[in-house]
Amino acid sequence: MMLRSIKSLATSPSSHILRRGYASEAVPDRKVAVLGAAGGIGQPLALLMKLNPLVSSLALYDIANTPGVAADVSHINTRSEVSGYSGEAELGKALEGADVVIIPAGVPRKPGMTRDDLFNINAGIVKGLCQAIAKYCPHALVNMISNPVNSTVPIAAEVFKKAGTYDPKRLFGVTTLDVVRAKTFYAGKAKVPVAEVNVPVVGGHAGITILPLFSQATPKANLSDAEITALTKRTQDGGTEVVEAKAGKGSATLSMAYAGAIFADACLKGLNGAPDVVECSYVQSTITELPFFASKVRLGKNGVEEVLGLGPLSDYEKEGLEKLKPELQSSIEKGIKFANQ
Numbered sequence: 454m455m456l457r458s459i460k461s462l463a464t465s466p467s468s469h470i471l472r473r474g475y476a477s478e479a480v481p482d483r484k485v486a487v488l489g490a491a492g493g494i495g496q497p498l499a500l501l502m503k504l505n506p507l508v509s510s511l512a513l514y515d516i517a518n519t520p521g522v523a524a525d526v527s528h529i530n531t532r533s534e535v536s537g538y539s540g541e542a543e544l545g546k547a548l549e550g551a552d553v554v555i556i557p558a559g560v561p562r563k564p565g566m567t568r569d570d571l572f573n574i575n576a577g578i579v580k581g582l583c584q585a586i587a588k589y590c591p592h593a594l595v596n597m598i599s600n601p602v603n604s605t606v607p608i609a610a611e612v613f614k615k616a617g618t619y620d621p622k623r624l625f626g627v628t629t630l631d632v633v634r635a636k637t638f639y640a641g642k643a644k645v646p647v648a649e650v651n652v653p654v655v656g657g658h659a660g661i662t663i664l665p666l667f668s669q670a671t672p673k674a675n676l677s678d679a680e681i682t683a684l685t686k687r688t689q690d691g692g693t694e695v696v697e698a699k700a701g702k703g704s705a706t707l708s709m710a711y712a713g714a715i716f717a718d719a720c721l722k723g724l725n726g727a728p729d730v731v732e733c734s735y736v737q738s739t740i741t742e743l744p745f746f747a748s749k750v751r752l753g754k755n756g757v758e759e760v761l762g763l764g765p766l767s768d769y770e771k772e773g774l775e776k777l778k779p780e781l782q783s784s785i786e787k788g789i790k791f792a793n794q
């Protein structure tokens with residue numbers, strides 16, 4: 454049963470907070486589905502996607518508590534029509550016709566846990582959701598937020614392969630929060646305006662597999678080796694910093710919702726044919742020997758248009774790259790093995 458479907462009054466895109474200089478005369482209809490929409494990330498992400506003028510239909514799905522979230526968000530006077538779906542019986546309806554599916558479903562960390570400690574619960578959740586995506590919206594771009602991302606993306610790929618729907622151009626691990634953190638921490642240390650900062654973050658999304666490339670950061674700054682090491686470590690431990698500060702009440706939700714909204718917006722812009730849409734993401738890749746790897750990706754009408762190379766690395770980054778490979782490889786293998794059990 455559809456719980457809520459309210460047509461909202463469209464507001465001028467010019468007032469939109471996520472609009473970033475992309476001129477869109479005729480904005481096509483786009484459906485975005487959020488799976489896990491009643492959760493800590495899901496709720497603020499639903500809000501931010503409701504504010505995005507590129508979205509015409511916003512489907513909010515969770516196993517419970519979606520009616521309240523959908524009713525609440527639906528009153529916002531922006532373009533998209535909001536529908537709430539609760540429980541597995543309604544998952545198909547939530548997904549039908551979706552252009553982009555964002556998945557923040559699953560349990561978050563508590564202090565002392567690694568992201569891999571979430572595998573036993575979240576792997577099954579992600580597998581089930583991806584089976585439904587293969588059935589109801591096989592051509593959607595999938596934005597995987599659920600941890601451990603290093604394994605959940607390979608799980609999704611295997612599920613889609615089994616269903617005969619796998620298109621590597623359409624599956625993304627969302628690593629945008631690592632980039633958001635790297636930009637913030639770099640701006641603070643380098644004393645440059647944060648809005649102007651760019652820093653690629655490559656590898657994966659857990660501990661040392663997160664590799665910020667501060668040697669490529671702009672605007673350039675003369676930071677010492679010790680400062681670069683500290684910035685790298687803080688970016689790698691950014692998630693843990695939040696988990697510890699929340700002291701048992703979960704992990705990053707608000708900054709993740711922001712990051713998820715940035716990445717989904719980039720996917721929508723790519724689908725709509727906007728030029729030069731580049732974000733870092735964990736995707737199927739051949740830029741290293743690992744089958745999945747995060748790097749800069751050019752987004753287009755079919756999803757991944759081009760996986761961009763790593764560019765020149767400092768010796769410190771080269772060392773970090775070699776160090777991360779065994780852990781990332783084993784997380785990928787763990788995901789593949791689980792999906793094929």
Ligand SMILES: NC(=O)c1ccc[n+]([C@@H]2O[C@H](COP(=O)([O-])OP(=O)(O)OC[C@H]3O[C@@H](n4cnc5c(N)ncnc54)[C@H](O)[C@@H]3O)[C@@H](O)[C@H]2O)c1
Binds near residue numbers: 602
């Ligand atoms: N990729 C990243 O950078 C990043 C950042 C932060 C958090 N995360 C991950 O995102 C996930 C969610 O975090 P959170 O803080 O929102 O957790 P949360 O517990 O607040 O919310 C999770 C939501 O998922 C829902 N859910 C559980 N099983 C589901 C299913 N089968 N179908 C649909 N919904 C289901 C729950 O009902 C809940 O509402 C965690 O795995 C966390 O580790 C990833």
Ligand SMILES: O=C(O)C[C@H](O)C(=O)O
Binds near residue numbers: 561562692696704705
């Ligand atoms: O740290 C976590 O467990 C959540 C997320 O992956 C993050 O980077 O904040």
